[in-house]
Amino acid sequence: MDSSKKYYFTEEHELFRQSLRAFLQKEVIPYIDEWEQKGELPPEIYRRFGEMGYFGISFPEQYGGLDLDYFYAVIFTEELVRVNSGGFGASIGAHPGLALTHIAAEGNEAQKQKYLVPGIRGEIVGCLAITEPGGGSDVAAIQTKAIREGDHFMVNGTKTFITNGVMSDFLVVAVRTNPDSKAGGISLLIIDRNTPGISATKLKKLGWHASDTGEIAFQDVKVPVENLLGAENQGFYYIMQHFASERLMMALIGVAASAFALELTLQYMAERQAFGRTLNKFQVLRHRIAQMASEIEMNKQFVYSLCLRYQEGDYIVKEAAMAKLVATQLSDRVMYDCLQMFGGYGYMEDYPLARMFRDSRLGTIGGGTSEICCEIIAKMLIDDKAYQKAT
Amino acid sequence: MNSYYFTEEHELFRESFRAFLDKEARPYIDQWEEKERIPRDIWKKMGEMGYLGLSYPTQYGGSELDFFYDVVFNEELGRLNSGGFAITQQVVQYMSAPYILKYGSDHLKEKYLPGLVSGDLLSSIGITEPGAGSDAQNIQTKAVREGDYYRVNGSKTFITNGVYGDLIVTVVKTDPEAGAGGVSLLVIEQKMAGVSTRKLKKLGWHSSDTAEISFDDVMVPVENLIGQEGQGFYYLMNGLQLERLCAVPAGITAMETALQLSLQYMSERQAFGKSLNRFQVLRHRVAQMAAEIEALKAFCYHCCKMYADGIYDVKLCSMAKLLVTEKSEEVATKCLQFFGGYGFMEDYPLARMYRDVRVTTIGGGSSEIMREIIAKMVIDQVDYQSASSQTTSATLSKNGSKNHKQTEKTPTTISPEDILQRFQKKAAQAGALGHTVKFDFGENQVYIDGTGGNNTVSDENKAAECVVNLSLENFQALIKGELNPMQALMSGKMRIDGDMGVAMKLQSLFGK
Numbered sequence: 001m002d003s004s005k006k007y008y009f010t011e012e013h014e015l016f017r018q019s020l021r022a023f024l025q026k027e028v029i030p031y032i033d034e035w036e037q038k039g040e041l042p043p044e045i046y047r048r049f050g051e052m053g054y055f056g057i058s059f060p061e062q063y064g065g066l067d068l069d070y071f072y073a074v075i076f077t078e079e080l081v082r083v084n085s086g087g088f089g090a091s092i093g094a095h096p097g098l099a100l101t102h103i104a105a106e107g108n109e110a111q112k113q114k115y116l117v118p119g120i121r122g123e124i125v126g127c128l129a130i131t132e133p134g135g136g137s138d139v140a141a142i143q144t145k146a147i148r149e150g151d152h153f154m155v156n157g158t159k160t161f162i163t164n165g166v167m168s169d170f171l172v173v174a175v176r177t178n179p180d181s182k183a184g185g186i187s188l189l190i191i192d193r194n195t196p197g198i199s200a201t202k203l204k205k206l207g208w209h210a211s212d213t214g215e216i217a218f219q220d221v222k223v224p225v226e227n228l229l230g231a232e233n234q235g236f237y238y239i240m241q242h243f244a245s246e247r248l249m250m251a252l253i254g255v256a257a258s259a260f261a262l263e264l265t266l267q268y269m270a271e272r273q274a275f276g277r278t279l280n281k282f283q284v285l286r287h288r289i290a291q292m293a294s295e296i297e298m299n300k301q302f303v304y305s306l307c308l309r310y311q312e313g314d315y316i317v318k319e320a321a322m323a324k325l326v327a328t329q330l331s332d333r334v335m336y337d338c339l340q341m342f343g344g345y346g347y348m349e350d351y352p353l354a355r356m357f358r359d360s361r362l363g364t365i366g367g368g369t370s371e372i373c374c375e376i377i378a379k380m381l382i383d384d385k386a387y388q389k390a391t
Numbered sequence: 392m393n394s395y396y397f398t399e400e401h402e403l404f405r406e407s408f409r410a411f412l413d414k415e416a417r418p419y420i421d422q423w424e425e426k427e428r429i430p431r432d433i434w435k436k437m438g439e440m441g442y443l444g445l446s447y448p449t450q451y452g453g454s455e456l457d458f459f460y461d462v463v464f465n466e467e468l469g470r471l472n473s474g475g476f477a478i479t480q481q482v483v484q485y486m487s488a489p490y491i492l493k494y495g496s497d498h499l500k501e502k503y504l505p506g507l508v509s510g511d512l513l514s515s516i517g518i519t520e521p522g523a524g525s526d527a528q529n530i531q532t533k534a535v536r537e538g539d540y541y542r543v544n545g546s547k548t549f550i551t552n553g554v555y556g557d558l559i560v561t562v563v564k565t566d567p568e569a570g571a572g573g574v575s576l577l578v579i580e581q582k583m584a585g586v587s588t589r590k591l592k593k594l595g596w597h598s599s600d601t602a603e604i605s606f607d608d609v610m611v612p613v614e615n616l617i618g619q620e621g622q623g624f625y626y627l628m629n630g631l632q633l634e635r636l637c638a639v640p641a642g643i644t645a646m647e648t649a650l651q652l653s654l655q656y657m658s659e660r661q662a663f664g665k666s667l668n669r670f671q672v673l674r675h676r677v678a679q680m681a682a683e684i685e686a687l688k689a690f691c692y693h694c695c696k697m698y699a700d701g702i703y704d705v706k707l708c709s710m711a712k713l714l715v716t717e718k719s720e721e722v723a724t725k726c727l728q729f730f731g732g733y734g735f736m737e738d739y740p741l742a743r744m745y746r747d748v749r750v751t752t753i754g755g756g757s758s759e760i761m762r763e764i765i766a767k768m769v770i771d772q773v774d775y776q777s778a779s780s781q782t783t784s785a786t787l788s789k790n791g792s793k794n795h796k797q798t799e800k801t802p803t804t805i806s807p808e809d810i811l812q813r814f815q816k817k818a819a820q821a822g823a824l825g826h827t828v829k830f831d832f833g834e835n836q837v838y839i840d841g842t843g844g845n846n847t848v849s850d851e852n853k854a855a856e857c858v859v860n861l862s863l864e865n866f867q868a869l870i871k872g873e874l875n876p877m878q879a880l881m882s883g884k885m886r887i888d889g890d891m892g893v894a895m896k897l898q899s900l901f902g903k
Contacts, residue, residue: 007696266770270822275846277825280770290765294710301693302686304392322682377678382654382668 002266017075023052024164032085035210036355039202040092040167043125050122055096059104063112064120070311073097074304077249083254084352087210088251094163094211095119097249099126102172102188106230106238115170115190127164129173129216132157132270137372139174139239140183144218146175148225153177155197155221161366165214166200166276169193173218174235181210186235190227197221207358234308242316243368245365247324248306250367254327254360255300258334261356262292265338268345284339292334299327318380325373329364335360396459396692405463408442412467420473423598424743428555430477431510438510443484447492451504458699461485462640462692469641470648470768472740474747475598477641482551483507485637486630487516487560490576494618494626503558515552517561517579517604517626524757527562527627528571534563541565541577542610543585549754553602554590557581561606564625565620570886574623578615585609595746628775632705635712636698639691642715642751645744646684649726650677652740657729661727673729680722687715696805705775706768713761716751723748737795781876790900810863811837811848813870821900828897829855832863839900846900857889859897869901876901 009017027048035041049055057072059065066072080089100119103111103126118124135141144157155175159165171191178185178340191198198221200214230238266289269279279285303323339346339353346353364370415436425430425733436444438452445460447453454460464484468477485686488507491499491514506512523529532545538571542565559579566573573838579586585607593601618626654677657667667673694711697704727734727741752758767773814837825842838855840847861869868874876885877898 007693123872269770273823273844274823276823276842278822281825286766286770287759288763289770290762293765293769294714297707297710298690298714300691301685304688305395305693307394308395319685322685325679325682326686359688371675373682374675374678377681378674381681382658382674382677 008308009075013071013075016072020054020075020079021082028083028088029257032083032088032210035088037209038086039209040212041088041210043167044112046092046095046122046125048122049092051076055100055122056120058096059100059116059120063104063116070193070307071250074252074307077203077252078256081253082260084260084355085210085259086253086362087208087354090163090208091100091211093249094127095125095168097246098128099164099168099170099172101121101242101245102128102229102238103190106188107190110226111190111229117241122138124169125164125167126170126172127162127168127214129159129162129165129171131161133160136161137368138330139236140186142176142186144173144175145179146187146223148178151225153223153228154225155189155191155218158215158217160215161203162214162216163211165216166202168214169196171216172229174239177235178233183236184233185238187232188229188235188238189223190229191218191221191223195221201326207355207361209355211333217347244320245310246367247320247373248316249302250312250363251299251303251323251327252307252319252325252333253301254329254363255296257328257356258292258296258298258331261334261338261353262289262296264352265289265341268342279341288337288341292337295330296334297367298324299330303327318377321368321373321376325370327379328360329370331360331363392689392692396696397463398459401459401463403458404469404607407440408464408467409470411437411440411442411699412471416476417471420471420476420598424473424475425597427597428600429476429598431513434480434510434513437480438508439491442479443506443510444504445484447488447504447508451492451500452508453504455871458695460652461637462695465637465641466644469644472645472648472744472747473598474645474750475596478596479513479599481637482516483514486634487514489630489633489822490516490560490617490626491578493578493630494622495578495676498614499617503578505894506557512558513552514558515550515556515602517550517553517559519547519549520831521548522608524549528560528574528624529854530562530564530574532561533567534565534575534577534611536565537610537845539613541613541616543579543606543611546603546605548603549591550602550604551596551599553581553604554588554600558599559604560585561616562623568886569621572622575620576617576623576626577611578617579606579611583609583611588709593750594902595743595749597743605611629703631756632698632703632708635708636694638717638751638755639694639708639711639842643684643688643691645748646715646719646722647689648678649722649741650680650684653677653729655725656733660731660743667729676725683718684722684735684835686720687711691715704815705763709756709761709764709768712755713758713765717758719748719751797824810835810866810870811850814839815848817870818900821846826857827853827855829858830866831858831860832866835863854887857887859885859887874901 028045053066054076057068057076059067059069071291080092083089100116103116103119107116115124115126120144121127130139132143134143144155144159144358146153146155154360156345157175159173170193173189175189176185177187197219199233200216203213203215206212266280269285273281306316306323335353335357339357342351345351347377348354396833416433441454442451443465444451445456445464446458447455449455465481468481488504491503503512507514517566518527520530520532522531530542532547534541534543547561550559558581561577561579563575563577564573565575570724581588584611587605587607590601591601591603654668657673660667691711694704694707697707723741723745727745730739730741733739736742768775781833818839823843823845826838827838827842830837836850838853840853861884865874869876874884
């Protein structure tokens with residue numbers, strides 16, 4: 001039906017999409033309301049995802065992964081959105097997308113065997129801890145200290161807004177190993193949950209109810225030196241390296257959630273009657289739909305084109321920030337307008353838009369706020385001489 | 392991103408065309424804008440260099456290049472900051488001459504295409520009339536066959552190249568009874584007796600000429616008919632996609648140009664002891680615009696790629712036209728603001744850009760028409776792609792004697808009671824129309840009242856917002872689902888008087 005798909009997706013991709021959708025339909029969607037209510041996911045669901053191979057999509061076969069191309073990850077993200085639980089998508093996505101990604105990219109063989117292999121199987125779950133109470137997007141200003149003492153680091157500090165921060169089995173934590181250098185003094189440590197000195201508090205949130213979001217305190221936590229991920233003082237650069245992909249995925253979520261909201265809204269409008277006709281016959285609403293559909297389609301093609309470029313190895317730091325900026329803004333607008341189409345029902349939890357509306361709100365904040373994205377774009381566009389060529 | 396769509400050859404072409412424009416056009420643009428006229432020389436030079444007729448066959452002087460050469464052509468025109476200059480040749484290459492190329496006879500092609508490709512001739516497209524713009528099937532200009540000629544009477548307006556051009560691809564009604572199926576295209580030369588023009592004054596696009604044209608008993612040879620009589624509406628529906636698509640790359644480069652010029656100005660202009668580009672609020676405004684332009688550009692190239700691959704996507708082209716032109720207005724407004732008082736002065740480029748961009752959400756199908764098309768496709772699942780392929784087969788059967796005879800032989804023994812009963816069933820299944828519609832079969836009439844919560848069908852006379860005229864057998868075919876209401880309308884089997892919007896509602900009543 002969608003003729004543009006042929007530019008990015010093969011028949012195998014579509015088969016994967018169908019089987020994933022069927023899996024989610026059977027094993028996730030019936031329980032989502034309950035998980036949203038409880039504010040957490042059962043550990044079994046990670047194991048089910050692991051058994052099905054979904055956590056290994058992007059990782060090498062030698063560690064139990066499937067080594068598939070980037071558009072499988074795109075499908076994975078798009079289909080998770082259709083579950084309509086931002087929190088579920090965040091928890092399930094953060095484990096492979098944030099925690100395992102770092103271990104696969106920067107970890108040594110022993111670390112990969114210890115964390116990546118069981119992580120792909122869904123036997124252990126990870127999180128990535130960067131943000132602190134005093135500093136979020138300003139990664140170079142991180143305060144959590146790790147001081148080398150013989151064969152271990154002594155870690156002290158606090159992390160917050162960490163997805164999977166309470167229930168995860170291991171944490172990839174950004175720490176300061178050199179107080180004299182800002183960006184050049186940050187390292188990544190893998191810390192096991194059961195290490196003495198770690199305490200976590202679950203935070204209450206506006207949306208993303210099914211995910212656990214934690215504030216984590218480290219008090220004299222002794223981390224073995226062999227848990228250093230990659231080279232010492234290179235953490236900042238490792239984090240930056242993965243931002244492009246993370247932002248691309250957040251842009252994709254913005255687009256996919258918008259498209260799903262529109263789909264549900266169109267169904268409702270075809271049924272709901274007002275003044276003797278269905279809602280989808282009112283010209284003013286039809287034009288609003290047309291406008292949204294156009295913006296969604298445009299953003300979708302933008303994000304797909306960037307996913308392709310990312311896969312091909314292009315340098316797309318600026319473009320990923322652009323996509324994250326516009327697609328998450330789009331999502332907020334679309335959720336607002338779609339909820340409006342549902343009228344009073346839109347405000348009720350029995351209908352899907354209430355959750356979509358509150359879950360969307362994090363898009364312009366997490367993974368680099370809209371303002372940070374604008375800063376990045378402005379720096380590359382305005383301050384880099386190469387971009388200032390005027391005709 | 393360019394490397395995904397453009398080859399090295401495309402880029403060489405871009406460099407050479409840009410250098411040409413910088414030398415031959417850019418220095419004179421201000422003068423042409425002032426005089427409100429572009430000398431013919433520039434088009435001849437363009438033709439000599441091979442920049443015209445990029446995708447036209449070599450036998451007419453063209454280069455038979457792929458569509459991305461046209462994309463480059465339009466992108467570079469968009470950078471010149473003169474909407475009037477760009478539109479003059481865009482109208483020739485993409486909005487009028489393609490009808491002659493695609494549907495015209497060999498005679499017409501040989502007579503006009505070489506001149507249009509060499510830059511010796513300028514053509515225009517005459518659709519809009521004082522009383523009808525986007526609603527092409529309601530045009531009034533009449534062409535009555537008299538022997539070897541059509542006698543044309545009527546008037547057209549807002550016609551680019553209509554004053555200083557040579558020929559007008561004119562949309563006329565050859566059969567006033569047939570609705571969309573009575574529309575034809577004629578090549579009318581401006582020098583023909585009875586053609587008179589009046590130059591219109593405009594808000595922007597100053598260098599282009601825009602005409603109101605009157606046809607007063609103009610005798611047009613029958614050989615000037617493009618394609619078949621009665622097919623003009625479908626030709627237009629196909630051609631408008633190209634027109635819309637070509638507006639998109641030019642619109643994007645115009646936005647990029649506005650942003651580049653603004654960035655340059657902002658790096659030089661000082662305020663409160665620092666240059667404008669140091670103010671965070673302005674930097675973020677630039678970043679937001681740059682992101683939106685980048686997204687539109689990726690979308691534009693995607694649409695162009697699909698067009699180049701022969702995928703004819705009405706929905707995507709309409710979306711692109713809508714979004715790019717609306718964003719262009721926003722970008723022109725915001726960039727002018729960066730220039731402060733200088734932005735309002737003609738010595739700086741933003742003033743012209745600001746007024747030129749205003750027509751883009753109006754011409755080539757207004758934003759409202761784009762949203763109508765998109766809404767029909769997204770909400771009502773109307774598929775214009777298959778509608779156009781169905782049209783082809785309808786055309787074939789219309790001229791193929793076999794099908795024609797079969798229809799005529801079908802006995803028409805259905806009683807009005809039978810119709811009423813079947814129609815009631817159909818109407819009950821559909822959503823309420825919201826209007827009262829009268830179906831007139833000549834001898835009998837049936838009314839459907841959809842103003843309440845549902846549709847009620849009866850034969851009692853009542854006031855209707857819209858009257859549908861068709862034969863009993865066609866009505867039966869509609870009810871059986873053998874005839875598509877849009878097709879019936881386009882082929883003239885069904886005529887609608889009154890609210891045309893009702894045609895879409897019939898789709899929900901009779902469509903599957």
